[in-house]
Amino acid sequence: MKLTGKTALVTGGALRMGRAICEALSREGCGVVIHCRSSVREADVLQQEFAARGSRAWTIQGDLATEQGCFAVMDQAWARVGAIDFLINNAAIFQRRRLAEVEEAAVLDEFRINLLAPLFLTREFAARTRTGAIVNLLDRRVAGHAVESVPYALSKKALEELTYLTAIELAPGIRVNGVAPGAILPPPGETGAAMKQNAAQTLLKSNPRPEEVADAVIFALKADSMTGQILYVDGGRHLFGST
Template sequence: MTDRLVLAGKTALVTGAGRRLGRAVTLALARAGANVVLHYRCSAAEAEATAAEAHLLGASTWLLQADLSTPSAAADLVEKAAAEAGRLDLLVNNASIFHECGFADSTSEAVLENVNMNALAPMYAARAFAAQQRPGAIVNMIDAMTADYDRKHVPYHLAKRMLLTLTSIMAVEFAPLVRVNAVAPGLILPPEGEDTAYLEALKHSNPLNRYGSEDGVTDAVLYLLRAEFVTGQTLYVDGGRHLRGNMYG
């Protein structure tokens, strides 16, 4: 993103903001002039460090802790964020769980855990955000894997597909005041505990035969947050993986 301060005067809430892509989104928002409420669950030190970095970039920051595995907690979080920051213009539903689980092991508990955290918590957050009855924009982080089938992460896949559908539903329900879009990253960061060998081994799964960068994702998020005539859209940042229709691994 080359334009500076395109989001000046806006205040954003980013869930799961302390680490990895949430951290990158938070810092990109700060660079674009936005103030940021950083949500975290366990990563208090990382969230504080990210907030300090965002502050150095000129942003006002607030920190809020919440466990979002119960979806209604996400509505409470949005209300607290708006109260603390005084206003909320932007919401990035980034926090997520990503556990390996095949079809045979996909119990109702496993599916519901993923649906609660990866689809319903974003939905509750978005509804509380829209209830402010003021103009705003939401970006939901989904996954390029929603375009086909990831047999190693079935409950995750089902929940992210639900969030994909919710993105369209909410774009209709919240119009004209609030726009709702999604970013679908492909191979960007390796899962926790893995290194770039994980990405190297899978890069053949997209036509561009490479893995992406955090900047590619943050550019997409910032674009959708500021694109005043775009809603209900999903932007794939995945090297064209969604065109392949094949499976991971």
């Protein structure tokens, strides 16, 4: 499938990986709805950059922490654009918490954004169209047992399962795939030291770039015969090690 003339909604699209995905989509001729929560200024600047070179782009703001918030974001996107062809569930939160540090509120926060938001957005997308494609941003940790980030790991493993369930449920019209990055960008506040350590733990001895993750998203959208598939972009890290 060519992406030219299509339109994608990218959650958390203003910064970091989301921004790289928006840029890759725009380069493919795909219109982009850049969703943001707090990064309104960055989303506006990106939208203006796209518009300045003649690419279709919109921004929408909304908190995805509630079912109603997810409904409002999808509703707003369709009202602004007319029709959405692709949903990229990129927005997420990440906290390092081992078992002893796990608290109910933190678990619920990660489940709301990392699992329930993609679930409700997928439901709302499928309620509005019979054709299209969805890509869920997972994590290479779904292949292991990440004891240093228990709520996050659980939320992303559940999102992997949601990818399979919805690939079955929404076929044949809507394809659903996952992209599972390794360490790409350090979480805010963390140094590059952990990234160096991560690179050393990959087969290819380097951390992938955000643009490589974006390329995998583009491939998943274009691959007409692919659904229920997880693409790891992690230098081979998912093949070994349990954490």
